Amino acid sequence: MSDTLDAFRIETRAWLEANCPAEMRTPVARDSDVCWGGRNAKLSGPQRAWLDAMGAKGWTVPEWPAAYGGGGLSKDEAKVLASEMRRLGARSPLSSFGIWMLGPALLKYGSEAQKLEHLPKIARGEIRWCQGYSEPGAGSDLASLRTSAVLDGDEYVVNGQKVWTSYADKADWIFCLVRTHPDAPKHLGISFLLFDMASPGVTTSPIRLISGASPFCQTFFDDVRVPAANLMGEAGKGWDIAKYLLTHEREMIGAMDFSAGGRDSVSQIAARTIGLDGEVLGDPILRTDIVRHEIDAWAFGLTMERVKDQAKAGQGVGALSSMLKYYGTELNKQRQELLMSVGGSDSLQWEGDDGDQSRSWLRSRANSIEGGTSEINLNIIAKRVLQLPGA
Amino acid sequence: MALVLTEEQAMIRDAADGFFRDAAPPAAFRKLRDAKDATGFDRDLWRQMAEQGFAGVLVPEAHGGAGLGFVAAGLIQEAVGRNLTLSPLLSTAILAASALVAGGTEEQRAQYLPQIASGERLFALAADEQARHAPHAIATTAEASGNGFKLNGCKTFVLDGHVADTLIVAARTDDGITLFLVDAKAPGVATERTIMVDQRNAAEVTLTDVQVDGADVLGGVGGGAALLDRILDAGRACLAAELLGVSQQSFDTTIDYLKQREQFGQKIGSFQALQHRAAHLFCEVELARSATLRALQALDAGEDRAPMFVSLAKAKAGDVAKLASNEGVQMHGGIGMTDDYDIGFYMKRARAAGETFGDAGFHGDRLARLMGY
Ligand SMILES: Cc1cc2nc3c(=O)[nH]c(=O)nc-3n(C[C@H](O)[C@H](O)[C@H](O)COP(=O)(O)OP(=O)(O)OC[C@H]3O[C@@H](n4cnc5c(N)ncnc54)[C@H](O)[C@@H]3O)c2cc1C
Numbered sequence: 001m002s003d004t005l006d007a008f009r010i011e012t013r014a015w016l017e018a019n020c021p022a023e024m025r026t027p028v029a030r031d032s033d034v035c036w037g038g039r040n041a042k043l044s045g046p047q048r049a050w051l052d053a054m055g056a057k058g059w060t061v062p063e064w065p066a067a068y069g070g071g072g073l074s075k076d077e078a079k080v081l082a083s084e085m086r087r088l089g090a091r092s093p094l095s096s097f098g099i100w101m102l103g104p105a106l107l108k109y110g111s112e113a114q115k116l117e118h119l120p121k122i123a124r125g126e127i128r129w130c131q132g133y134s135e136p137g138a139g140s141d142l143a144s145l146r147t148s149a150v151l152d153g154d155e156y157v158v159n160g161q162k163v164w165t166s167y168a169d170k171a172d173w174i175f176c177l178v179r180t181h182p183d184a185p186k187h188l189g190i191s192f193l194l195f196d197m198a199s200p201g202v203t204t205s206p207i208r209l210i211s212g213a214s215p216f217c218q219t220f221f222d223d224v225r226v227p228a229a230n231l232m233g234e235a236g237k238g239w240d241i242a243k244y245l246l247t248h249e250r251e252m253i254g255a256m257d258f259s260a261g262g263r264d265s266v267s268q269i270a271a272r273t274i275g276l277d278g279e280v281l282g283d284p285i286l287r288t289d290i291v292r293h294e295i296d297a298w299a300f301g302l303t304m305e306r307v308k309d310q311a312k313a314g315q316g317v318g319a320l321s322s323m324l325k326y327y328g329t330e331l332n333k334q335r336q337e338l339l340m341s342v343g344g345s346d347s348l349q350w351e352g353d354d355g356d357q358s359r360s361w362l363r364s365r366a367n368s369i370e371g372g373t374s375e376i377n378l379n380i381i382a383k384r385v386l387q388l389p390g391a
Numbered sequence: 392m393a394l395v396l397t398e399e400q401a402m403i404r405d406a407a408d409g410f411f412r413d414a415a416p417p418a419a420f421r422k423l424r425d426a427k428d429a430t431g432f433d434r435d436l437w438r439q440m441a442e443q444g445f446a447g448v449l450v451p452e453a454h455g456g457a458g459l460g461f462v463a464a465g466l467i468q469e470a471v472g473r474n475l476t477l478s479p480l481l482s483t484a485i486l487a488a489s490a491l492v493a494g495g496t497e498e499q500r501a502q503y504l505p506q507i508a509s510g511e512r513l514f515a516l517a518a519d520e521q522a523r524h525a526p527h528a529i530a531t532t533a534e535a536s537g538n539g540f541k542l543n544g545c546k547t548f549v550l551d552g553h554v555a556d557t558l559i560v561a562a563r564t565d566d567g568i569t570l571f572l573v574d575a576k577a578p579g580v581a582t583e584r585t586i587m588v589d590q591r592n593a594a595e596v597t598l599t600d601v602q603v604d605g606a607d608v609l610g611g612v613g614g615g616a617a618l619l620d621r622i623l624d625a626g627r628a629c630l631a632a633e634l635l636g637v638s639q640q641s642f643d644t645t646i647d648y649l650k651q652r653e654q655f656g657q658k659i660g661s662f663q664a665l666q667h668r669a670a671h672l673f674c675e676v677e678l679a680r681s682a683t684l685r686a687l688q689a690l691d692a693g694e695d696r697a698p699m700f701v702s703l704a705k706a707k708a709g710d711v712a713k714l715a716s717n718e719g720v721q722m723h724g725g726i727g728m729t730d731d732y733d734i735g736f737y738m739k740r741a742r743a744a745g746e747t748f749g750d751a752g753f754h755g756d757r758l759a760r761l762m763g764y
Contacts, residue, residue, distance in 0.1 A: 291756070299707045302685050303681040323673070378671065381673055388669065
């Protein structure tokens with residue numbers, strides 16, 4: 001078995017060498033370096049070539065079945081692919097809510113027709129998705145959402161408002177939580193709808209973040225007509241799908257900066273920026289803060305590895321997505337605070353490339369809010385893992 | 392290597408859990424303490440631990456041991472941590488066995504390793520000379536004398552020093568640090584037992600013109616610093632495992648209490664202020680577990696980066712055990728401060744084991760240096 005894995009490694013290495021453009025082997029430095037795909041994607045030549053090559057092999061989603069546009073790889077093969085990409089310093093060919101969030105839910109809850117329609121387009125980066133969960137009155141208490149969908153013939157008519165919808169203005173389709181049963185208890189009246197953002201009645205208006213960027217929007221639905229066939233799962237059972245999708249979202253956000261690989265550690269950046277005094281960092285107080293952070297970051301990275309290895313060995317790991325989300329995002333915020341201190345007044349720059357650090361710092365503050373706040377994830381650990389009363 | 396236990400290791404874990412829960416639970420610890428026992432542990436228990444193969448966990452099969460390796464040793468130490476078991480496991484089965492395996496001559500190994508596995512000879516590592524761990528700051532001298540050396544100096548924090556048959560002494564020779572095997576009854580060796588806050592004993596050992604033979608050098612003259620680091624790393628990784636056991640037991644006990652105790656007409660575990668602290672602690676214990684397992688695996692595999700993983704584990708496990716036991720006492724309220732209740736024992740052990748062979752500050756500094764800052 002390890003023989004075939006070795007053969008797979010050799011093949012993969014050769015293929016990557018031949019197909020990964022040189023420009024795609026440098027670290028991601030700015031927002032435009034991240035490839036999101038979609039109908040209106042503005043990609044550089046190398047980005048396009050890399051995405052098309054990986055998409056054709058299904059390696060944007062290595063473990064999805066080949067029938068749905070995936071790579072059909074085993075967990076071990078996928079690990080080999082990831083390690084060979086790291087070896088090359090290859091960028092991720094495609095960032096996508098379709099891959100991280102909708103895909104896993106579609107695989108579990110979608111109809112065969114829905115899987116065949118949507119998954120291959122996600123894998124190839126043809127359709128970009130956004131997530132319509134939060135509303136002005138429904139944040140942490142998501143199940144109190146009010147956007148309504150009323151069946152009219154073989155169409156749902158959708159009315160209401162979403163908020164904080166990341167990239168709604170750039171997305172092609174939305175996966176959206178709607179209320180189909182207004183009289184049912186709040187968790188039982190929710191359904192999961194998929195629809196085209198180009199449908200008449202959908203409007204978006206960008207909201208500016210403290211980092212200066214405007215990646216998220218208010219999203220309005222005014223008599224939007226959606227084919228009933230676009231309902232995923234059963235009507236009124238959308239909450240189960242919503243929660244399942246959230247576990248994937250949380251793992252993704254928690255792991256984001258730890259699985260990236262190739263990313264410089266705070267200490268490496270600090271050693272370059274501040275310099276050493278003999279064998280130790282020139283600023284002894286900051287050095288202490290940094291090493292404490294790196295101990296936690298390293299132990300966290302090992303924990304992600306252990307969780308994966310345990311899952312592979314069939315050992316249950318419970319509601320660990322909440323642990324990864326909570327701890328990983330708090331660590332990432334801490335990292336950004338330390339990087340700000342390392343940079344001193346240089347990190348206060350706001351314009352041009354020099355402004356990247358302050359904007360990353362500000363953006364990181366959202367990590368412990370988006371996808372369920374730290375407090376909500378601690379609630380979930382208390383309830384599901386520790387089984388504390390009344391939680 | 393996958394960060395999971397192999398089937399064999401899972402069996403060792405279950406065996407160790409069962410053995411210590413039955414034979415050496417916290418009640419046994421309390422009894423030894425109350426009796427002001429002169430030995431400080433139960434010799435009969437140590438004999439049983441030898442029969443179980445625990446004393447020989449690191450001793451190769453060729454020398455009569457079980458040869459199970461560091462992950463197994465850590466699993467045993469974790470059960471020891473959960474049960475507060477008093478025994479010479481650390482000083483003899485882990486420190487001395489690693490010293491002899493890593494640095495012993497053929498003769499030394501053949502003589503001593505079987506005696507470790509059978510439990511008949513006890514050892515103690517006499518390295519530290521200062522209250523704060525600084526293993527290379529050694530003033531004890533070894534001067535050439537006759538066909539051997541003459542040792543002079545003072546050692547502190549010598550774990551199990553008062554019962555040891557043989558001391559492993561670190562001393563300064565012309566060309567660096569050298570380790571010696573010293574008979575604890577040799578003329579010139581004075582041992583004074585001190586009892587610590589966690590009821591472990593750590594002797595002060597004074598060496599006055601102690602004559603040792605050339606054959607008692609361990610690991611070559613001047614070769615002691617690197618060997619000492621290896622011995623200490625073995626001890627540190629296993630202490631991290633013990634600290635993990637301390638954390639897990641403090642945590643489990645506290646969660647149980649949150650589900651029982653009522654105030655304001657409800658279980659205190661329903662208060663969100665406590666829920667969030669408990670959930671955070673859960674994450675911290677999981678992190679300590681991952682770091683500890685990785686360090687033990689690195690020692691088994693003889694990885695170059697093992698010292699980094701060991702410092703990571705010792706630092707993290709030490710901090711987490713402090714947090715877990717402190718939170719444990721706080722969440723128990725008044726009862727947590729009583730001697731009748733076990734939770735305080737865990738807080739004391741967390742402090743002492745955290746300090747032993749370097750606290751989180753020591754290991755953070757070591758880690759940073761190893762990483763080039
Ligand atoms: C950058 C960014 C991108 C986002 N992208 C999307 C997206 O694409 N799609 C989408 O649907 N949503 C998105 N969100 C929204 C996000 O999911 C919500 O902001 C989040 O769930 C919190 O809801 P809220 O903002 O209404 O805060 P609130 O729920 O009002 O929370 C306010 C504070 O109260 C605390 N709190 C609330 N309830 C409890 C409780 N029971 N116990 C203890 N504390 C509690 C919270 O932890 C928080 O600190 C995004 C948010 C951000 C910041």
